[in-house]
Amino acid sequence: MGIYQKYIMPKVLDFLCSTKPIQYQRKKVVHQAYGNILEIGIGTGNNIPFYDKSKVSKIIGLDPSENLSKIAKIKSQKYNLKIEHLKNYAEDLDLKDETIDSVLITYTLCSIENEEKSLSEIKRVLKPDGILIFCEHGLAPDYKISKWQNLLTPISKKLAGGCCLNKNIYNLIQNNGFKFENINKMYIPSTLSLYAYQYWGIAKKNI
Ligand SMILES: C[S@@+](CC[C@H](N)C(=O)[O-])C[C@H]1O[C@@H](n2cnc3c(N)ncnc32)[C@H](O)[C@@H]1O
Numbered sequence: 001m002g003i004y005q006k007y008i009m010p011k012v013l014d015f016l017c018s019t020k021p022i023q024y025q026r027k028k029v030v031h032q033a034y035g036n037i038l039e040i041g042i043g044t045g046n047n048i049p050f051y052d053k054s055k056v057s058k059i060i061g062l063d064p065s066e067n068l069s070k071i072a073k074i075k076s077q078k079y080n081l082k083i084e085h086l087k088n089y090a091e092d093l094d095l096k097d098e099t100i101d102s103v104l105i106t107y108t109l110c111s112i113e114n115e116e117k118s119l120s121e122i123k124r125v126l127k128p129d130g131i132l133i134f135c136e137h138g139l140a141p142d143y144k145i146s147k148w149q150n151l152l153t154p155i156s157k158k159l160a161g162g163c164c165l166n167k168n169i170y171n172l173i174q175n176n177g178f179k180f181e182n183i184n185k186m187y188i189p190s191t192l193s194l195y196a197y198q199y200w201g202i203a204k205k206n207i
Pocket residue numbers: 013017040041042043044045046047062063064065068088089090091105106107108111112113114161162163
């Protein structure tokens with residue numbers, strides 16, 4: 001692993017993922033997680049301050065990157081939130097079937113290489129009435145933005161840990177075995193237009 005990937009990228013990701021408008025997005029979704037929670041791609045732990053501790057039985061914080069998880073561990077101590085860290089990819093979850101009440105995924109579907117496999121794994125580990133809470137940036141509906149998202153995705157993938165700018169989050173979730181309880185889509189303010197179009201809400205297994 002190069003110096004950029006090991007030392008610089010975690011700081012860049014932490015900075016990009018903790019701007020004021022993005023923190024505001026987290027505030028809308030994270031508190032809804034309850035019971036046995038699996039956070040996919042916990043990264044540097046930017047969601048930690050927003051959990052409603054009174055609803056939490058257990059949090060499993062999954063991430064393939066130890067460098068990012070190290071920062072999340074420090075944050076969890078600061079906020080006195082116990083997290084079981086799991087070094088694992090979403091594509092192949094080392095968890096039993098139907099054991100999770102809430103899966104939380106924020107700003108991570110963009111970086112996951114095989115979203116279909118990951119969503120199928122999420123479906124497998126969720127209890128029948130479990131919820132998938134998501135908040136993601138993705139493909140904008142306006143061509144003047146989406147053309148740049150398509151053009152710049154190869155560079156973004158290289159510089160920002162695999163982050164694709166042009167995933168249609170609505171289609172991805174709906175076409176991979178989930179139905180929406182609620183879904184919101186809009187350009188969030190004060191955010192670079194490549195990242196501004198965001199999708200957030202709750203989906204359940206389409207059984
Ligand atoms: C942009 S960061 C977002 C981190 C965090 N979820 C947040 O909201 O700040 C993307 C995260 O996805 C993780 N990631 C990338 N590929 C993954 C995969 N296949 N399975 C699980 N996590 C993955 C990265 O290690 C990184 O922590």
